[in-house]
Amino acid sequence: xxxxxxxxxKIKQESILVKKNENFSEWYREVIIKSELAxxxxxxxxxxxxxxxxxIWETIRSETEKRLKKIGIETVYFPLLIPEKLLSKEAExxxxxxxxxxxxxxxxxxxxxxxxxxxxxxxxxxxxSYSKWIxxxxxxxxxxxxxxxxxxxxxxxxxxxxxxxxxxxNEGHTVFATKEEAExxxxxxxxxxxxxxxxxxxxxxxxxxxxxxxxxxxAVASYSIxxxxxxxxxxxxxxxxxxxxxxxxxxxxxxxxKNNRKQYAWQNTWxxxxxxxxxxxxxxGDDKGLIxxxxxxxxxxxxxxxxxxxxxxxxxxxxxxxxEQKIESSVKVKLDNRVEYTPGWKFNEWxxxxxxxxxxxxxxxxxxxxxILVRRDTGEKKTVKINNILIEIVKNLDSIQNxxxxxxxxxxxxxxxxxxxxxxxxxxLETKGGFLQVCWxxxxxxxxxxxxxxxxxxxxxxxxxxxxxxxxxxxxxxxKLIVNxxxxx
Amino acid sequence: xxxxxxxxxKIKQESILVKKNENFSEWYREVIIKSELAxxxxxxxxxxxxxxxxxIWETIRSETEKRLKKIGIETVYFPLLIPEKLLSKEAExxxxxxxxxxxxxxxxxxxxxxxxxxxxxxxxxxxxSYSKWIxxxxxxxxxxxxxxxxxxxxxxxxxxxxxxxxxxxNEGHTVFATKEEAExxxxxxxxxxxxxxxxxxxxxxxxxxxxxxxxxxxAVASYSIxxxxxxxxxxxxxxxxxxxxxxxxxxxxxxxxKNNRKQYAWQNTWxxxxxxxxxxxxxxGDDKGLIxxxxxxxxxxxxxxxxxxxxxxxxxxxxxxxxEQKIESSVKVKLDNRVEYTPGWKFNEWxxxxxxxxxxxxxxxxxxxxxILVRRDTGEKKTVKINNILIEIVKNLDSIQNxxxxxxxxxxxxxxxxxxxxxxxxxxLETKGGFLQVCWxxxxxxxxxxxxxxxxxxxxxxxxxxxxxxxxxxxxxxxKLIVNxxxxx
Numbered sequence: 001x002x003x004x005x006x007x008x009x010k011i012k013q014e015s016i017l018v019k020k021n022e023n024f025s026e027w028y029r030e031v032i033i034k035s036e037l038a039x040x041x042x043x044x045x046x047x048x049x050x051x052x053x054x055x056i057w058e059t060i061r062s063e064t065e066k067r068l069k070k071i072g073i074e075t076v077y078f079p080l081l082i083p084e085k086l087l088s089k090e091a092e093x094x095x096x097x098x099x100x101x102x103x104x105x106x107x108x109x110x111x112x113x114x115x116x117x118x119x120x121x122x123x124x125x126x127x128x129s130y131s132k133w134i135x136x137x138x139x140x141x142x143x144x145x146x147x148x149x150x151x152x153x154x155x156x157x158x159x160x161x162x163x164x165x166x167x168x169x170n171e172g173h174t175v176f177a178t179k180e181e182a183e184x185x186x187x188x189x190x191x192x193x194x195x196x197x198x199x200x201x202x203x204x205x206x207x208x209x210x211x212x213x214x215x216x217x218x219a220v221a222s223y224s225i226x227x228x229x230x231x232x233x234x235x236x237x238x239x240x241x242x243x244x245x246x247x248x249x250x251x252x253x254x255x256x257x258k259n260n261r262k263q264y265a266w267q268n269t270w271x272x273x274x275x276x277x278x279x280x281x282x283x284x285g286d287d288k289g290l291i292x293x294x295x296x297x298x299x300x301x302x303x304x305x306x307x308x309x310x311x312x313x314x315x316x317x318x319x320x321x322x323x324e325q326k327i328e329s330s331v332k333v334k335l336d337n338r339v340e341y342t343p344g345w346k347f348n349e350w351x352x353x354x355x356x357x358x359x360x361x362x363x364x365x366x367x368x369x370x371x372i373l374v375r376r377d378t379g380e381k382k383t384v385k386i387n388n389i390l391i392e393i394v395k396n397l398d399s400i401q402n403x404x405x406x407x408x409x410x411x412x413x414x415x416x417x418x419x420x421x422x423x424x425x426x427x428x429l430e431t432k433g434g435f436l437q438v439c440w441x442x443x444x445x446x447x448x449x450x451x452x453x454x455x456x457x458x459x460x461x462x463x464x465x466x467x468x469x470x471x472x473x474x475x476x477x478x479x480k481l482i483v484n485x486x487x488x489x
Numbered sequence: 490x491x492x493x494x495x496x497x498x499k500i501k502q503e504s505i506l507v508k509k510n511e512n513f514s515e516w517y518r519e520v521i522i523k524s525e526l527a528x529x530x531x532x533x534x535x536x537x538x539x540x541x542x543x544x545i546w547e548t549i550r551s552e553t554e555k556r557l558k559k560i561g562i563e564t565v566y567f568p569l570l571i572p573e574k575l576l577s578k579e580a581e582x583x584x585x586x587x588x589x590x591x592x593x594x595x596x597x598x599x600x601x602x603x604x605x606x607x608x609x610x611x612x613x614x615x616x617x618s619y620s621k622w623i624x625x626x627x628x629x630x631x632x633x634x635x636x637x638x639x640x641x642x643x644x645x646x647x648x649x650x651x652x653x654x655x656x657x658x659n660e661g662h663t664v665f666a667t668k669e670e671a672e673x674x675x676x677x678x679x680x681x682x683x684x685x686x687x688x689x690x691x692x693x694x695x696x697x698x699x700x701x702x703x704x705x706x707x708a709v710a711s712y713s714i715x716x717x718x719x720x721x722x723x724x725x726x727x728x729x730x731x732x733x734x735x736x737x738x739x740x741x742x743x744x745x746x747k748n749n750r751k752q753y754a755w756q757n758t759w760x761x762x763x764x765x766x767x768x769x770x771x772x773x774g775d776d777k778g779l780i781x782x783x784x785x786x787x788x789x790x791x792x793x794x795x796x797x798x799x800x801x802x803x804x805x806x807x808x809x810x811x812x813e814q815k816i817e818s819s820v821k822v823k824l825d826n827r828v829e830y831t832p833g834w835k836f837n838e839w840x841x842x843x844x845x846x847x848x849x850x851x852x853x854x855x856x857x858x859x860x861i862l863v864r865r866d867t868g869e870k871k872t873v874k875i876n877n878i879l880i881e882i883v884k885n886l887d888s889i890q891n892x893x894x895x896x897x898x899x900x901x902x903x904x905x906x907x908x909x910x911x912x913x914x915x916x917x918l919e920t921k922g923g924f925l926q927v928c929w930x931x932x933x934x935x936x937x938x939x940x941x942x943x944x945x946x947x948x949x950x951x952x953x954x955x956x957x958x959x960x961x962x963x964x965x966x967x968x969k970l971i972v973n974x975x976x977x978x
Contacts, residue, residue: 042617082531109588
């Protein structure tokens, strides 16, 4: 029987067969599937968020939302489906999205009179309501956000979390009476996104403005946090779009000001997506599996009593339970008291699943009133008195959180290459990858030529500009900006 | 200019023009739109959850999820889209859902090779994964739940929240090794759903089993909580389906047991939806607008300082702020310090929006170190010393919560009509509505005849059975069960 054979196989331990630095993309796939973080589904390009991945997303979502509410942003939910005529209202926007829209054309046995798009983003379904709700200066600002699923039917090769035909995100859509107020929101939002990415996911990034070529379809200006992947490619993280009055004019989002004059409103949109989970996996994981930063880990500490099925030790189990009770109100702890698996099997499993700290407790430890604490990130082992256990756990979780960030930050820094010469640009791009920091004249023509010839795109124009250190890398005319180029996801 | 005229209109206060007991369905629509709870969208049959509605849903969701996690259920997310061949795998299931499936047939400019259904429910996209993940008895039970949006393209007249083409819900999908374990889950789940509906939404209901005719497409047995609407019609609340091995056999969800034998698994599914928000609005609201039960109200207390634009009183405002600070860590409070609206205007607005308690504070109150507390549900006014304010607020919120439930419970009780005779059945159904409690032989033929002739369906077979008090209401043969019939949404 097939199932019986599979059963035997299943008891064999899952482990990562490929090394991260030898074959990154295969390692990435293996880590996600074998740790049971996520899985492929029966729909090409769409994935299943298993409990581990979804718990991480729930933390990202709740921590982000808490902060958004504090600055006055409210949560809403708009329909999934968008009538074709609405999607087409803003010319640039529809041009940008229509090649990857999934269309509903039938319901039950009937053909629909008008095709409905599954939202690739919700501007065009939200703004008719905004137009209706906003009448007076009293109705502004209107600052709404939703957490939902969107579909972009990309035809490029899908990658778990990083390029998925359906993904989860937040989309903030805010409206202001003046340009100045709208522009002020940018710092507020990036403060939140940066806190989530750097303090929670332990992911550094480069904050900057997108070029005109790379900005969002329909925006006046786009801004982003750009991350580095272990294979030397860049990947875009959370972003913020200043829409000016583009959509306000297309959808008649206008208001009567205090002087009784009609004005068009000023708008922003902004988002963080489940892609961040992929960047987190890729950045921190190692050849043993996932490493989840403590602040987003659904299990921060796993307790493993040292006994076997044949030598079940109830004293050890009792002590392990006591420790669990002692710490469970302060940290997210799991006691793995299964008898059908050996301690060694469990060590491997929880390492694969990226639990930040492991507590080992055996008969000899009990005699000495101590346990062994093992860090997932460094493998470091430490003997700790049971009396001090909570304080040691908290200290170690903090260290892991900080060290993961510092390590990633150093790697990012080491992979930003200042380049003055185009020949050198091409060489470093091929040999080292990473971000190539160059001086640029500001012309789209140069940006396009570089992309054509090297495959690298302008990721963003960092807010931290420093001093111009050469002429334009491509045309050798006077440079205006320091920008980063990179091959990217 | 049109906008200017609308501006003048807008300052005019919104109020409910129709009486609840004169034209319930128009009242229901007005209350929802004017309180800014929700709105129609540009897609027929799909609604916009404005911040007020979404905040109520967030409470339902988080309180439910907290309890689900406590009993070991984990949260996941599966894809929105389901390939046609999967949807068709379980015969009864596809028959039940295909008339109202929204189909994606195109992506970008290409026609898809296989149509994709937008999930009307997720059995058929989840169970192929279950089949893959479940190999051994060690993998069971598997108890997963997701919170998502589903689309059912109904062609009947849509009603805000109650019948919507897209709605939000949870769908629990659990798998057990034995029939007994699967059946035990039912009480666990209904305990949670009943706590949410009765203790949070203050909604009583009748718990029971569905008839074979009314059960879920693909289930062996369905169970539900049935609510009463103010117009005398029934509406189904949260439900639970015992799927037996139907889906397990269709999707090969099997496992190798401890004796190394292949077994099919036993499954349940269960859901609570955003429809409950509609039932809550309908049940508690009055001619002034919404009444939101304190436990789900995003604003439990509104403080209104008594001053006008011309007579701005900073002492009053300061005292109001002090009160806000004093209570804000214990209750959800909003201080309405807008100067462009009068106190009377604000009273109306917050009554319309259903805030359970209002605090009025004016210059004379300050002198006497007191405030006026006004209950939204009864209109009762009470003078309260500022010193005791928090204790009084908590006491009053508790009373409101309990009184709303008791009142609804009494109305439900008064509208369950025990009927022995079919002539009387028809008469009461037409004159009074509500639940008609009758004795039934158990034959689907009788159930169908009643529905055909009267329009009333068998809502459920209450768990609390009592003693058979007549022959079958329709065929007059020996009755086996006491059941409820009602006209229903």
